[in-house]
Amino acid sequence: MLTDAAAQALRVTAFVALMMIAVEYLNVLTRGAWARSLAASRSRQYLLAVLLGATPGCLGAFAVVALYSHRMVSFGALVAAMIATSGDEAFVMLALFPGTAVLLTGGLALVGAATGVATDRLRPATASSSGHGFELHREDDCQCFPGRLVLDQLREPSAARGSLALATLVFLAALATGSGLAPASVWIRALLLGLGAFALFAVLTVPDHFLEEHLWRHVVLQHVPRIFVWTAGALVLTEGATRLWPQATPSATTHWLVLAGASLLGLIPESGPHLLFVTLFEQGLLPVSTLVASCIVQDGHGTLPLLAYSRSDFLKVKGINLVVGFAVGAALMALGW
DSSP, X not given: OHHHHHHHHHHHXXXXXXXHHHHHHHHHHTTTHHHHTOOSOHHHHHHHHHHHHHSSSSHHHHHHHHHHHTTSSBHHHHHHHHHHOOTTHHHHHHHHOHHHHHHHHHHHHHHHHHHHHHHHHHSOOBOOSSOOOOOOOGXXXXXXXXXXXXXXXHHXXXXXXXXXXXXXXXXXXXXXXXXXXXXXXXXXXHHHHHHHHHHHHHHHHXXXXXXXXXXXXXXXXXXXXXXXXXXXHHHHHHHHHHHHSTTOOOOHHHHHHHHHHHHHHTTSSSSSTTHHHHHHHHTTSSOHHHHHHHHHHOBTBTTHHHHHHOHHHHHHHHHXXXXXXXXXXXXXXXXXX
16 A cells, blocks of 8 residues: 555656646746736736636746735735635646546636636725735746756756756656556656656756756755655555445535535645545545535645735635635535535
């Protein structure tokens, strides 16, 4: 059980890391483009907010908080983004059940947009004037592909660059040879090979600042260990529960209690706890209504910059998400979902 959990957790973590490298690269490559294109239109703000929120990981949510703190989007747009986002768990859901994850993301975006519109109509206001909120690196204006400097970087690679390149090559080799890390699905393996090749290109070519700050410190040191531990732990717990109660069928009362618990746990501004409900759903132990409620309420750690900017706004966003998440989950559960 431990071996299987570790292997699956390692596969999921590798997928998450590759996706995050791609997101980091594209985020820096297009820096400023989305902000410059943002017009003074509420409908465009909602659209941009849910698109950024639906982007797997925390970067889209961070971007919306930055826009809100500079009074570029409304409070409703902020709420819409936080409902649409599922943080790092979105990567894991794409790895475990990609079709359902895509449909779920679309549904979250629709619920987020509708809630954002309703919020602004009930509370027409923008961000307060104090503070400046989440700041992005000025060095992010650097080129993602610095031309001739690439050869110089490869001649004397840093320890971080060498470690990332080696790890990516090992993972690509494992996929190509069909080892235990390779998923059974051919198209998922092809997707991982493509992501791995892109990640290797990024690791070998990006400037030192980009690699050290974004790929090494943010992705590898901050996210990868936590995702692996939470994924492995959740897999062990759910597998253990399945073996202890293989024939157990939760009662209707239990489902409602779990729905309430999942909604309340989503208030924690951190990625990880939600993985328990993701894995339980993937194994058929939870209905889709509980997963939907958890996804609506939780936002990974996307609201952490907001907590630093305005504690009152943080509490308001989480409160709205809790009410909407439990209400939608309850409605779906009442319909038998």
